[in-house]
Amino acid sequence: MRRLLFALSISALLGPVLFWPARLLAKEDPVQWSLAPAAGGHSLELKADIQPGWHLYSPTTPPGGPIITRIRISENPAIAEYQVYRPQPVRKLDPNFQIDTETYAGAVTFLIAVTPAASASGKMALEATIRYQACTDVKCLPPVTKKASAAFSFAADASSYRFRAPAGYALVAAEAAKDAPPVQASSAAAPVRSFTAGDEPLLPFLITAF
Template structure:
C-alpha cells in the first residue's frame, strides 16, 4: 500500500510538473487568541481557491498525504489536547487509493489549545505540511511555517 501511495503521489506531481501548473491555491492565516489567563487558541486557517481541497490530518493507511501540523518544542508552552478541525469535512471514496478520504473544500481552521507555564512573553512556532488537489490532480506537497507571539 505504501508503494501504491508513493507511485500515485509521484504521478500526480509529475502530471502537474509536466503541465507547468503551479499556483498558490491555498492561503494560510495564523492567529493566536487569548481565551483565559495563560491560555490561547492557536488558529491555522486555510482558505482554498474554488475547486481545490486539502486533506484532513486523519488519512487512512494507503491514502493521500494528510495535513501534518508540527509545533516546535517550547519549554514555556503546554499543548492541551488534540488539534481540532473546524470546517465542512467531505468524505468520499478515492479510486486511486481505493480508500475513503477526508478533505476540506473552501476553508478549514485547525485549532490547538495551548497553555503557558508562566506569565512570560514567548512565541509558538511550527509548520503545516499539506497537499492541495483538484479534479484528480495534486500539487507538490508544500510546507509553510508560522510564528506567533503569545
C-alpha cells in the first residue's frame, strides 16, 4: 500500500513537469501570415507580422543552420506559373547557430507574381503554403507550416504583362521555394534551446531527490 501511495505521489508530482515544455511551446505563435492581391492584378502580397523579439529566416540564409522560409502556391488550374520575390534581409551572426544568417523582424512582405493559364477567368481563390522557423536570440521554436488564402482576379493584360519587382526585392531561387528536409546544424554550432534561458528541466532533480 505504501508503495502504491508513493507511486501515485510521484506521478502527480512529475506529470506537470513532464508536459510543461510542450505546453509552453504550444502557446507561442509569434508569426501571423496574411495573403492579399497587390494593386494591378498581377501579383499577391504575402505578409508576415512578427512579434517583437522574434525573427524568421530569409530564403537566402546559407545552409548549416536554421530552417529557411519557403513559400509556394497550391496547384491551381488557373495558374500557369508563379515566382516569389523577397525583400532585402538583415545579415548578422546568429547566436543560436554561430553562423551568419539572414533574417526578417517586425513585418515583412513577400511578393508573388502569377501568370495566368489560358483557361483563367473571373475571381478565384489562391492559397499560399509557408514553411518557416521562428527564433529569438536565445531560443528557436520547431519549424511550422501555415497556409494563407485570398480571392484574386487577373488584370485584363495579365497574359502579356511582364512583372518587374520594386527596388529592394529579388527573385527567390526555385530551389528555395521547394520543400526540403531540414539542414543539420554543424557540430561546431551552439545547441539551440527550445525553452527560455534560465528555465532548467526539473525532472533530473526530482528523480535524484527520491
